[in-house]
Amino acid sequence: MSRVLDTVTDRLVIPGYSRLGYQLRKRTWPADDPQPGVLRGGLAVVTGAGSGLGRATALGLARLGAAVVLVVRDEAKGEAARAAIIAEVPAAVVLIRRCDVSSLDSVRRFAGEMLQEFERVDVLVHNAGIMPSERTTTADGHELTFATHVLGPLLLTDLLSSLLAASPDPRVVFVSSGGMYTQRLHADDPEYRDGEYRGATAYARTKRMQVTLVPLLAERYAPVGVHGMHPGWADTPGVAGSLPGFHRLTKGFLRNAEEGADTVVWLAATSPAPRSGRFWHDRRERPTHYLPTTGEKHQDVKTFWSYCTNATGIS
Structure with a gap:
């Protein structure tokens, strides 16, 4: 019955993504998962760790004993x-x-400094996020949201792959968004050059791209575990600043940052390790598509991967 209720609330979105969904599901979770101290002696790297979900994730990992690197601008x-x-x-x-x-x-x-300073990385969390109101390009000539959510994390994972491989149980977690369900993979226009630019759309597109990357990276870097997740609707500075209207309407039932970050910490530390290459929400594997219009074609995935590897210089 609990699984049925979980699935129903997930499909209805509002109850599943809100604090209500978290509280309902939490009642079925073991109190000792993850085990206290399970990350003692390990090193966790969290991008976008200055506030919101990133800071809550870093706190959760520190509570489990990990030394934590806060990666911030x-x-x-x-x-x-x-x-x-x-x-x-x-x-x-x-x-x-x-x-x-x-x-x-x-x-x-940054990766070069990490390689000089540390012998291994046990957990890498790609949390850094942005939602510009206008199309902006980086010094490298890439659209800012795409660069932040896709190219940067892809390159960082590749550059730190040797440190991850040195860990006895390495894990990489991409913090995506439920908004990705509304978008297909735009392999034909990853930089959002065509059409009227909308920040929320660019955000959702690139979060879809992150979910597309997860199984590709899981295969490429095995046995490193690579996981994707979405946190539901959490009350963070990023949401309040980028989506003020949404924040005003939903503030009463938004999750707090620690509730939003719970599945990130769980993916990083639960035992046995979750299946690599999957997508998660509230500690349960979720479908990556709900709409028939968002399904991915094999050629689109190949085109997207080729574009990203060329842009980052990954062989």
Whole structure:
């Protein structure tokens, strides 16, 4: 019955993505999953960790014993996040490193520093997100949302793959969005050059692209576990700033950041490891498509992968 209720609330969207869905599902989860201290001695890297879901994820991983690298553009926000985590977990090891995930040069610099400083990475969480109101290009000439959500994470995963491979149980998690269900894979226009640009649409398109990447990277980097998830509707600074109308209408039943980040932390630390290459919400594997119009053709996936590898220089 609980699985039926879970599926119904998921399909109805509003109850499933809200705090109500989280509270209903949480009642069926074991209290000791993940196990306390399971990440002790490990290293977790979280992008976009200065606030919102990223900071909540870093806090959750620190509670489980991991040393955490907060990857941020704004070091002042990183310092504030670090102070908040230390206040909750006084013994936590929390490091701050600057990286603009939308910049391929910045990603390469950051990855080079990581390779010099550390012998392994156990968890890599791709959380950094953006929703510009107008089409903007990076110094590399790529559309900003695409660069932040797709190219930067792809390149960073590749550059840190040797550190991940050195972990006894490496895991990579992409924080996507339920909004991706509304979009097909735009392999013919990944940079959103055609048509009227809308920030929310660009966001949803690139979140669909992240979900498309997950099984490709799971195969490429096996035995590294690569997972995708969406957090439901969470009350974060990003949502309030980018979608003020939505935030005003839904604020009363939005999840808090820790509830939104719960499945990220679970994917990073639950045992046994979840199946790689899958998509998750509230600790359960979910379909990647609900609409027949969003189904992916094999050739579109190949075209998309080729574009991304060419853009990042991955062989």
